[in-house]
Amino acid sequence: MRAVVRDEYGPVDVLRVATVEPPVPGAGEVVVRVAAASLNMADLDHLLGRPRLSRIATGLVRPANRRVGVDVAGTVEEVGPGVTGLRPGDRVWADLFDLGHGSLADLVCAPASALSPLPEAVSFDDAATAPxxxxxxxxxxxxxxxxxxxxxxxxxxxxxxxxxxxxxxxxxxxxxxxxxxxxxxxxxxxxxxxxxxxxxxxxxxxxxxxxxxxxxxxxxxxxxxxxxxxxxxxxxxxxxxxxxxxxxxxxxxxxxxxxxxxxxxGAFFWRPNQRPDLDELSGLIASGSVRPRIDRRYRLDDAIEAFRRLESGEARGKVLVVP
Ligand SMILES: NC(=O)c1ccc[n+]([C@@H]2O[C@H](COP(=O)([O-])OP(=O)(O)OC[C@H]3O[C@@H](n4cnc5c(N)ncnc54)[C@H](OP(=O)(O)O)[C@@H]3O)[C@@H](O)[C@H]2O)c1
CATH class of the missing domain: 3.90.180.10 (Medium-chain alcohol dehydrogenases, catalytic domain)
Incomplete structure (x- = not known):
């Protein structure tokens, strides 16, 4: 399968689309076939390894994690041992910010507990913009x-x-x-x-x-x-x-x-990928109260161009990457 990877910290040039082994779900994990992913400023921070202090957790010299992309919407491809409540074909979405990243790929593996159900009323493209x-x-x-x-x-x-x-x-x-x-x-x-x-x-x-x-x-x-x-x-x-x-x-x-x-x-502690938040977001999108704004859609093979678009500051809405 294809995945966007990087081997070092740096600007968008460090990225490449590679052929990698498809993930095998472990206990409690689910493999998701990505229908759409979107880019965030957090993805640029992840690439650059900033703030530098964050490298204590992500790898001091080189990034421990090669994979890229946090927002994902797609369908369950395969479930690992012990997973209940999710079956192949189910529509799901998530923010993989503190769950290993990796949404810029054909397939991504995540803990079943991190995936929220995505109602039929919300398209994959719209969903991918929001988590x-x-x-x-x-x-x-x-x-x-x-x-x-x-x-x-x-x-x-x-x-x-x-x-x-x-x-x-x-x-x-x-x-x-x-x-x-x-x-x-x-x-x-x-x-x-x-x-x-x-x-x-x-x-x-x-x-x-x-x-x-x-x-x-x-x-x-x-x-x-x-x-x-x-x-x-x-x-x-x-x-x-x-x-x-x-x-x-x-x-x-x-x-x-x-x-x-x-x-x-005051300041608040942001908590990524909270199920009640995703449920509220899907309700807002389904009702039309929030209409996700999509700037451009890029194919997975063109993910590096998608990053350049985000980096340029010229995007008017979310930049999507669609395998
Ligand atoms: N607090 C947390 O826990 C937490 C968690 C995750 C992410 N974050 C941070 O939250 C940010 C998310 O924001 P975002 O993704 O929407 O960022 P963004 O896409 O960079 O948008 C920021 C906007 O602010 C504009 N801007 C720049 N200077 C301004 C000024 N002086 N006055 C008014 N507007 C100005 C920018 O316009 P220009 O194009 O002109 O620059 C840009 O349109 C990320 O940078 C991330 O680091 C925080």
Whole structure:
């Protein structure tokens, strides 16, 4: 079978499509025939071995794991000994972020417990866009607490992998959504339903005089000190942090700044591949409340081009890889 592999840390050039032995499921494992996979910023981090501290777990000099890809939707091909509740042909999906990666392949092996059932109402392509980025959006908004209809929600960095999910989820809850990103992405944000859009290269949203009840900060380019300027009294600030330094600042300084400014600020621990999250995501997609945005579909043999598209920052929605 084919699989996208890498033998060293580095940019997209380290990737190649190789012929490898098909996986044999061990006890409690399931082999999934991949129908579609999608790329996330986490896949680029995985390639580059960043942050460097993460290499303590993933291999100091070379990556211990050659396989690539976290988001997967497909059908059960074979079940290992002791697996109950899943049969060949069942539709499943998962985020393999902390489960060995490997979704960029014809087949991938995963623990049965990691696979959630995928309803018929959700296509494989749509499903493949969502487990990683959709869960981040869902958990970030959940950490903000219930969003009431009419609340003013700011999605900062709304035009990447996570943002389009967050914009639509906030709209589905009746919020008035302001979406911030690069000027080239504002049309996309309007299409997704944002009520107001702001180009971060032209305007600093924290200094524009607008106040928000909730800020979901996906860009995570600024100190927590910037956001009280644009939070309403009692407003909630939730960062999706990009690194350990930012996490430390937001988790330690955030609550102090929040107390001093009458707002709520802090960081949350993201938990990948939670079954209730995937069930909620499939419900949102099936009902049409969230319409996954697909930028382009690439064949597995062209997976390296797919990575270049993600890396370019020009994608408008998720980049799919379809064996
Ligand atoms: N906290 C956790 O536990 C956790 C877990 C997994 C992943 N993550 C992180 O979460 C991130 C997920 O976000 P994503 O995949 O949606 O990232 P993304 O695709 O890189 O999107 C970020 C967007 O923010 C925009 N942006 C850049 N600078 C900005 C600024 N100053 N103001 C407003 N927008 C700005 C970017 O636009 P440009 O194209 O102009 O740069 C881009 O469109 C990943 O980078 C990953 O590291 C966190």
């Amino acid at each position: 990683h980025s959709g869960s981040l959006a869902l958990q970030g908004l959940r950490f903000a607490g219930p969003i009431r209809p009419g609340e003013r929600v700011l999605i900062n960095g709304a035009g990447g992998c996570v943002g389009p999910f967050a914009v639509q989820m906030a709209k589905a809850r009746g919020a008035e959504v302001t979406a911030v990103d690069h000027g080239d992405k504002l049309d996309l944000l309007r299409e997704l339903g944002a009520d107001h859009v702001i180009d971060y290269t032209r305007e600093d949203v924290t200094r524009g005089g607008r106040r928000f009840d909730v800020v979901l900060d996906i860009a995570d380019t600024r100190s927590v000190l910037a956001f009280p300027r644009c939070l309403a009294r009692g407003g909630r600030y939730v960062p999706i942090v990009r690194g350990i330094g930012s996490f430390a600042e937001k988790a330690l300084l955030g609550p102090v700044v929040g107390r001093l400014t009458g707002t709520r600020m």
